Amino acid sequence: xxxxxxxxxxxxxxxxxxxxxxxxxxxxxxxxxxxxxxxxxxxxxxxxxxxxxxxxxxxxxxxxxxxxxxxxxxxxxxxxxxxxxxxxxxxxxxxxxxxxxxxxxxxxxxxxxxxxxxxxxxxxxxxxxxxxxxxxxxxxxxxxxxxxxxxxxxxxxxxxxxxxxxxxxxxxxxxxxxxxxxxxxxxxxxxxxxxxxxxxxxxxxxxxxxxxxxxxxxxxxxxxxxxxxxxxxxxxxxxxxxxxxxxxx
Numbered sequence: 406x407x408x409x410x411x412x413x414x415x416x417x418x419x420x421x422x423x424x425x426x427x428x429x430x431x432x433x434x435x436x437x438x439x440x441x442x443x444x445x446x447x448x449x450x451x452x453x454x455x456x457x458x459x460x461x462x463x464x465x466x467x468x469x470x471x472x473x474x475x476x477x478x479x480x481x482x483x484x485x486x487x488x489x490x491x492x493x494x495x496x497x498x499x500x501x502x503x504x505x506x507x508x509x510x511x512x513x514x515x516x517x518x519x520x521x522x523x524x525x526x527x528x529x530x531x532x533x534x535x536x537x538x539x540x541x542x543x544x545x546x547x548x549x550x551x552x553x554x555x556x557x558x559x560x561x562x563x564x565x566x567x568x569x570x571x572x573x574x575x576x577x578x579x580x581x582x583x584x585x586x587x588x589x590x591x592x593x594x595x596x597x598x599x600x601x602x603x604x605x606x607x608x609x610x611x612x613x614x615x616x617x618x619x620x621x622x623x624x625x626x627x628x629x630x631x632x633x634x635x636x637x638x639x640x641x642x643x644x645x646x647x648x649x650x651x652x653x654x
Contacts, residue, residue: 409626409639410649411443412436413470414484414559414585414610415619417458418518419448421509421535424615425516428524429458431616437465439620443636445472447484449534450504452497453519456490461522470636474559475500476535477542482559482566484585485549488635492552499548503539504532542568546579555640557583560612562590575602583608583640588622588650609648622650 415432416423429446436444444467446458452473462469470486471493477483487493508531509517517530540548549556558568558575561584568575568584575581584605586592592607609622627645628638 407628407630407633409443409468409628410441410623411626411639412441412611412613412620412623413443413445413472413486414447414474415444415613416474417446417448417454418516418520419451419454419530419534420614421449421514421517421533422614423448423515425518426616427614428520429454429461429522430524432458432619433461433465433467435616435619436462436467441467441620441623443468443470443626443639445470445486447472447474449474450476450497450500450536450538451517451530451534452493453528453530455493457520457522459490468636470555473497473500475540475545476537476566477545478503478537478539479542479571480537480566481542481568481571483542483545484555484557484559485545486555486557486637487549487552488637489552492554495552496548496554500538500540500545501532504534505536507533507536509533542572543576543579546581550580553635553637555583555637556581557585557608559585560587561585562587562595569599575605582606585609586648588612592648606646607648608646609650620651622648624648
């Protein structure tokens, strides 16, 4: 029996809402310190820090899924994951091309910083990343699934930027298997208002923007085989899934 202690919703220095302490090196150090063995960086509509964090993760014995948090044209946040960087890159190209050509204002939104493995700043993203891309929720689903990726509506319990807040429901014509619930929200409380959604598999991650946030919510995936060909294969209904939360004193 294998097990992944996973936090797959972490923002780096590249996300304008992310703290400048969220360098690739420090993220991996923190993940290792608290015992995570599977992570993903899901910056907003961008992937520039992803490859270096994958490298550092592997060097520290941590598995890594290539990820990105996309904001669709409906202003829905969606977590997307891939085994291959090339697949992530193709989806990012579509998403990035659909972003409005509006420059970031660092004084207002914060810097969007690209950092190397030694914490040197090697660049800045000029286009404001927290806008909506001109790709619909359903279109994004299709391009992700076509590349064997994982598609998870993010923090569906929130009053903004969630599938429920924007559409009011989960579309039944899209084969959604997983939904993310916020680290501070109980699944049982959510299901009191949406009992029909018990059919979905609920997972929870930290949505970390600061180092101390990493691992405040994580999900344990227990899978049957000791060795798997693809990390995305942990996302199936045969595996035991447990949501764990840490709360600060």
